[in-house]
Amino acid sequence: MKKVRLLSTLTFMPEIDFLVIGAGASGAAVSWRLALGGAKVVCLEQGGWVLPESAPSLTSSWEQARQRSHNPNPNVRMNKWDYPIDATNTPIQPSLYNAVGGSTIHWGAHFPRMKPSDFRVFSQDGIALDWPISYFELAEYFEINDQMMGVSGLAGDPAYPPRGAREFPPLPIGLGAKKIAEAYERMGYHWWPVDSAIINGQKGTRKGCNNCGPCDLGCPRGSRASVDLAYWPAAIEAGAQLITEATVTKIISDKNQVTGVSYRDAAGQQHHLTAKNVVLASNGIGTARLLLLSANEYFESGLANNSDQVGRNLMHHPTGLVTGIFDEYLDGFKGPFAVSIYSQEFYETDEARGFVRGYQAQTIRSDGPLGTASGGYTKPVKWGRNHHEDFYQQFGKTASITVTTEDLPNPENRVTLSSQVDRSGSQIPKLTYQVDDNAKKILEFGIKKNTEVLMEAGAREIITVPLVGSAGFHLMGTARMGEDPNNSVVDSVCRSHDLSNLWIVDGSVFVTAGALNPTSTIQAIALRAADAMLERIVLPAMDENSALLQQELRS
């Protein structure tokens, strides 16, 4: 894979046009686009580089790593780049990663786009709010992002507006998903092979997927996109500077403008950087936390928080899981665990069902031996005389379907500051969250429907998890966009209503959540915001060499 320079300090001290906070999915995308446009970009990332060749899937203790050193919950994992999160007041535990690449370091790379209706919930259902932008305004940015990340999938899905061919054909779906697909066909339900940010063939120096399974542990082949591979080399080549192990502790502002940030390096030294613009890309928890930590005499309840919406409307997508146990061996541990097929048969509102909006059903493969025994997404195998028999009833013989629900915004579901502090003395974020009645009804309905699907597919036993407590991997809504400064934090191009040179480009800006994985949409929004940022600054004329380089990179 392409080698990039690993920086821990600035190699120059430019007059920074855009100081980006966070090097994850959105921070990488916005940094690349801005640098490509000729802006001077510096990104501060609290974590470091995670080398693909360090993935535990190359070791015999890979299943243990999933539970411990690579646990998606930072409160369990507790590596040196993580900050604790007070999650005592929520049934859904946070799942995120702090490193160059952010949570794309450990994600499953299921890569759907939000749908046109997701942007118009108020107009359709009379609840929540409409977004100030539409699906179609994001369409060109979805395409750019797909090119950068590398996408496998198939055109022709009737659940979406028409789109062109993907760069790679769909990944193998495996025996379990095939059974489910055949059941969907017999039942007349929608299904389709998923779009995945996992390449089914060579892309530059990244190799095609070899179906190893545990994408969440990192991908030593570079098949599963993570933005440390998919964006950062190009961003750095375009001129962006990335400073690792640099934890921003405060954004500095006056009444109308941000002026820069304070950050702490790996040695604990405090630094200050000034910048013409600050771009927050620290995810739906980290961004709200930093805005609240940055309260000052002009913004006593948190930076850019005149609307009192910072930290509110936290959305996760409450997720249920239905697992079918089959008689035959399905090799369920083979293939990327999170991507095979999906169904949006029950995605849109049908008033007869007694709830608004709906869910996406995503087929999930199964675990290795330890994951099977210790429960994985289902329940631990029982101890005692029948342990081995019970183990073999499940091992390699399961297929699961998630119920990923619409999660409507609720101002009481929120990120606030805890009285506890991290190792440097900064207050940690506190999550307060409840699953609402609408989502509970969707979960109940979805679990019933998916039970029917798995029975039709031939499962002899069903195990259900009504709410997956570890599924806090989608972090949205805590600095939402809107045209009205009284009930939103940023405008339609992600610029703060209160501070004209502060921008937010991560999942915080979501107005509603849809019922599907948000990363593709987060990145498209970040790319669109970057173009809006570039329109608002005056860049110096490029010399001939720089112009040629930009032209080459754009092509």
Add this chain to the structure above:
Amino acid sequence: MNAKLESLLEILIPESDGHPSAAQAVSISNLISDIANQHNYELIEKMLNSITPDLAELDIEAAETQIRNCEDAFPAEFAALLNAVYIAYYESPKVLKRISEKTGYNINPPQPDGYSLAQFDPELLHNVRAKRPFWKEAHGNS
């Protein structure tokens, strides 16, 4: 404590069908060390001390009853211990070898070799291809 833990492991995962018992497959000292690193060992020790009879002296039904009582009284600690036992057991080469013999499971790490799988067959999309597009236009504020 080691003897008590060993007796407990014999009941949790007994020897069967070519599989070693947990007591045979797991190093007790490593297990104790692991539990001490990951959990509050004092609470787990308290739980183990609540099992007063010698499990090795009991018949299997009586021993399982004792353990179930312990599980009911200390659910969190028992779950932590059981998970640590499962981690140690299912990473044991002897156990993985037996699983491989029974199922063909490849005991090598998932990488670098991965697995071979059949590519997606678009012919599967027979009925769903015939569906009319059903995404909503969704007009509204913009």
